[in-house]
Amino acid sequence: MVALTIDDYPRPTLEILVSLLAARRLPWTSALNADTVDDGYMYAPWSTGLSWANVAALPSALVEMANHGASHRDITDPAAVDAEITGSLARLRSAPPARVVQGWVPPGSDYPGLALKTPPQARGIADYQSSVAGRSILNDHAWALGQDPRPQDAVGPVITWPRDGHPVPVPGRQWLDFPHGAGLQSGGDPAGGFGGLCVAAAIARGHGAILGLHTAHLVGQGGQDRYDLGQLSGFLDHLTGLRDAGRIAVVRVSDWMSAKVVAR
Numbered sequence: 001m002v003a004l005t006i007d008d009y010p011r012p013t014l015e016i017l018v019s020l021l022a023a024r025r026l027p028w029t030s031a032l033n034a035d036t037v038d039d040g041y042m043y044a045p046w047s048t049g050l051s052w053a054n055v056a057a058l059p060s061a062l063v064e065m066a067n068h069g070a071s072h073r074d075i076t077d078p079a080a081v082d083a084e085i086t087g088s089l090a091r092l093r094s095a096p097p098a099r100v101v102q103g104w105v106p107p108g109s110d111y112p113g114l115a116l117k118t119p120p121q122a123r124g125i126a127d128y129q130s131s132v133a134g135r136s137i138l139n140d141h142a143w144a145l146g147q148d149p150r151p152q153d154a155v156g157p158v159i160t161w162p163r164d165g166h167p168v169p170v171p172g173r174q175w176l177d178f179p180h181g182a183g184l185q186s187g188g189d190p191a192g193g194f195g196g197l198c199v200a201a202a203i204a205r206g207h208g209a210i211l212g213l214h215t216a217h218l219v220g221q222g223g224q225d226r227y228d229l230g231q232l233s234g235f236l237d238h239l240t241g242l243r244d245a246g247r248i249a250v251v252r253v254s255d256w257m258s259a260k261v262v263a264r
């Protein structure tokens with residue numbers, strides 16, 4: 001069972017990725033900051049130019065929206081935590097058309113008592129429970145993801161989780177966006193990149209995986225030489241092939257979280 005999350009700014013996601021996923025009938029979870037589609041808000045150069053109407057046009061049958069915090073900025077004032085977490089959730093839920101928004105996908109931002117960017121990052125549920133910000137996240141959302149290290153970190157490139165009917169509190173994601181497309185392919189083989197290895201491990205273990213991606217790389221932003229459209233398309237074809245062969249189910253994170261059976 002594999003879930004795909006796409007973080008952050010809507011423009012490259014909406015202009016490039018949406019059609020790639022729709023053509024393959026791949027569901028996905030959009031980790032969206034409520035502020036980033038407001039007129040005049042700019043977190044990064046590629047975060048401008050689209051609107052709530054564009055977000056509303058996302059195909060709701062395939063796309064789940066999750067809260068990624070209001071601003072994607074570090075929050076140091078405890079009084080600002082509520083607007084950043086609960087306020088963002090309320091805005092995402094109320095933006096027409098009203099949507100079910102169940103989940104929290106952590107941004108790379110630090111909050112008072114809850115480090116989601118600066119190592120050591122909050123990972124397990126105890127880290128969330130030990131701060132006001134973390135408790136707000138846990139209390140207000142049906143599920144929350146954690147911040148597990150990326151493959152170049154010591155934990156290694158394969159992050160999977162048991163899917164045996166027990167809940168997995170704040171699971172971390174397997175990142176796909178790495179230099180030279182290493183998350184999406186190895187030597188041109190989409191089965192050999194970190195993502196492909198993770199999915200293969202999930203199948204072998206009877207586990208699930210949650211894959212994470214930033215589309216800013218598709219427009220040359222957010223890091224040097226990460227991946228290109230061909231590498232991404234190849235990996236999506238790989239996932240689609242596994243799905244069509246019955247080897248994996250590709251689901252939204254809310255479905256991944258609520259699954260009661262092992263799904264391969």
Ligand SMILES: [Zn+2]
Pocket residue numbers: 007008068072106107108
């Ligand atoms: Zn983000």
